[in-house]
Amino acid sequence: MTFSSLPQDTQRHITANRRADALMDEDVAWDEFSEDRDGEQFEREERAALRRVAGLSTELEDVTEVEYRQLRLERVVLVGVWTSGTAQDAENSLAELAALAETAGAQVLDGVIQRRDRPDPATYIGSGKAKELRDLVVETAADTVVCDGELSPGQLIHLEDVVKVKVVDRTALILDIFAQHAKSREGKAQVSLAQMQYMLPRLRGWGQSLSRQMGGGGSSGGGGMATRGPGETKIETDRRRIREKMAKMRREIAQMKVGRDVKRQERHRNEVPSVAIAGYTNAGKSSLLNRLTGAGVLVENALFATLDPTVRRAETPGGRAYTLADTVGFVRHLPHHLVEAFRSTMEEVGDADLILHVVDGSHPTPEEQLAAVREVINDVGARDVPEIVVINKADVADEVTLQRLMRAERRAIPVSAHTGLGIDELLALIEDELPHPSVELEALVPYTEGALVSRVHEEGEVLAEEHTGEGTLLKARVHPELGALLEPFVPATRA
Ligand SMILES: Nc1nc2c(ncn2[C@@H]2O[C@H](COP(=O)(O)OP(=O)(O)OP(=O)(O)O)[C@@H](O)[C@H]2O)c(=O)[nH]1
Numbered sequence: 001m002t003f004s005s006l007p008q009d010t011q012r013h014i015t016a017n018r019r020a021d022a023l024m025d026e027d028v029a030w031d032e033f034s035e036d037r038d039g040e041q042f043e044r045e046e047r048a049a050l051r052r053v054a055g056l057s058t059e060l061e062d063v064t065e066v067e068y069r070q071l072r073l074e075r076v077v078l079v080g081v082w083t084s085g086t087a088q089d090a091e092n093s094l095a096e097l098a099a100l101a102e103t104a105g106a107q108v109l110d111g112v113i114q115r116r117d118r119p120d121p122a123t124y125i126g127s128g129k130a131k132e133l134r135d136l137v138v139e140t141a142a143d144t145v146v147c148d149g150e151l152s153p154g155q156l157i158h159l160e161d162v163v164k165v166k167v168v169d170r171t172a173l174i175l176d177i178f179a180q181h182a183k184s185r186e187g188k189a190q191v192s193l194a195q196m197q198y199m200l201p202r203l204r205g206w207g208q209s210l211s212r213q214m215g216g217g218g219s220s221g222g223g224g225m226a227t228r229g230p231g232e233t234k235i236e237t238d239r240r241r242i243r244e245k246m247a248k249m250r251r252e253i254a255q256m257k258v259g260r261d262v263k264r265q266e267r268h269r270n271e272v273p274s275v276a277i278a279g280y281t282n283a284g285k286s287s288l289l290n291r292l293t294g295a296g297v298l299v300e301n302a303l304f305a306t307l308d309p310t311v312r313r314a315e316t317p318g319g320r321a322y323t324l325a326d327t328v329g330f331v332r333h334l335p336h337h338l339v340e341a342f343r344s345t346m347e348e349v350g351d352a353d354l355i356l357h358v359v360d361g362s363h364p365t366p367e368e369q370l371a372a373v374r375e376v377i378n379d380v381g382a383r384d385v386p387e388i389v390v391i392n393k394a395d396v397a398d399e400v401t402l403q404r405l406m407r408a409e410r411r412a413i414p415v416s417a418h419t420g421l422g423i424d425e426l427l428a429l430i431e432d433e434l435p436h437p438s439v440e441l442e443a444l445v446p447y448t449e450g451a452l453v454s455r456v457h458e459e460g461e462v463l464a465e466e467h468t469g470e471g472t473l474l475k476a477r478v479h480p481e482l483g484a485l486l487e488p489f490v491p492a493t494r495a
């Protein structure tokens with residue numbers, strides 16, 4: 001089928017998609033990496049497919065969830081308010097919003113930016129512009145407007161009154177994506193909690209707009225007085241139920257956290273150093289994890305493909321074991337309660353011995369992404385963790401940008417998770433930066449204790465090794481626990 005033979009709507013959709021794709025470079029050599037598409041890929045597809053099923057699933061537990069789900073986006077028009085920075089900044093921000101909207105499963109039909117000193121307190125873009133936006137909504141047959149910012153409940157209501165379709169903001173969009181992608185029980189619970197927190201003050205606005213839509217054509221404005229009383233009561237009931245549910249959820253999350261802490265402490269006790277991969281969404285964190293460990297983590301040209309922390313074992317070229325954790329991507333203006341909710345992943349970063357801060361070298365503004373991520377890293381108290389800046393996608397990045405980043409960053413390395421460029425150097429750099437075990441010793445380990453020798457290789461650093469008549473002569477750095485096990489084999493008269 002040729003492009004021009006498509007229905008006009010589809011054409012427009014494709015054009016809009018192309019615009020949105022500009023943000024995320026095309027996955028040109030996808031086939032080469034098709035081995036990366038493991039079971040998880042299908043799972044994701046299945047999850048995506050489920051979203052398309054119309055009607056309400058039986059897993060919905062109460063009316064508040066139903067209301068939230070009815071916000072599912074379909075055909076959207078984007079609107080941004082440009083208050084500072086260059087026109088290019090404003091466009092980048094909207095392109096990112098388009099990518100977010102598509103990640104949430106929406107078709108982006110069009111996008112507009114409004115230049116203002118500050119957002120209009122009543123309607124976000126001002127009432128005149130809101131009317132123009134209404135025309136655009138009618139013309140494109142959009143069913144949702146997505147605003148590039150966090151709107152007050154009042155702004156949402158007022159803007160909805162003018163454009164007469166659902167209005168959602170960036171925060172709601174990100175929450176929606178998180179809800180679709182979270183997989184672990186804890187991740188799901190945290191997203192639900194954040195959604196409810198967001199929903200609570202906005203419940204009334206949403207309730208109103210939904211009942212207006214459900215009231216059928218032409219009846220807007222009618223029935224308001226008559227339904228207000230019972231409506232208020234219902235909202236009060238909903239609010240109470242949401243608060244109760246939130247309290248229950250917080251308790252559950254606290255319990256799950258205990259389990260996770262135990263696991264982490266175990267890793268600490270074994271003194272396996274931990275490396276956390278952090279970075280802006282779509283920078284290539286999961287691709288890097290796959291490249292470094294051969295782990296089959298979902299890689300996708302979509303924002304927030306990863307929402308649950310994945311921890312993998314890895315080894316330095318010298319054979320030392322460490323853990324490598326993939327983390328959720330950061331995004332500018334990450335809703336604050338999501339930063340809170342996602343502390344589980346962030347804690348992984350705060351606790352790490354080393355952060356691999358991945359940045360997309362082919363992005364128009366990698367410096368901004370670095371800054372945005374560092375803000376969050378500081379937020380979770382990981383300021384003092386050593387950091388290696390991994391400038392990814394060097395295969396498609398331009399040389400000038402790479403040079404600029406290399407000059408600006410103290411410890412940076414260009415790599416390509418796709419081609420493997422720079423990966424060996426990165427592995428060596430990781431080995432250098434990992435903390436060294438505290439006990440240095442020499443031991444003569446009898447051949448009957450082969451398992452102990454293996455542990456030294458895996459958990460410590462072997463400085464020298466010699467096979468003698470009596471056993472393996474090792475010079476190594478190990479953690480105290482392993483040091484104690486080796487104690488009997490340390491020749492007493494040495495040194
Ligand atoms: N050209 C090029 N593309 C890459 C490279 N690394 C990753 N990509 C692409 O960038 C996109 C995002 O990769 P992911 O590994 O999913 O990124 P992520 O940082 O884990 O993203 P989220 O989990 O969504 O935050 C995918 O389309 C990858 O194929 C690279 O070195 N070169």
Ligand SMILES: [Mg+2]
Binds near residue numbers: 299304306
């Ligand atoms: Mg990922």
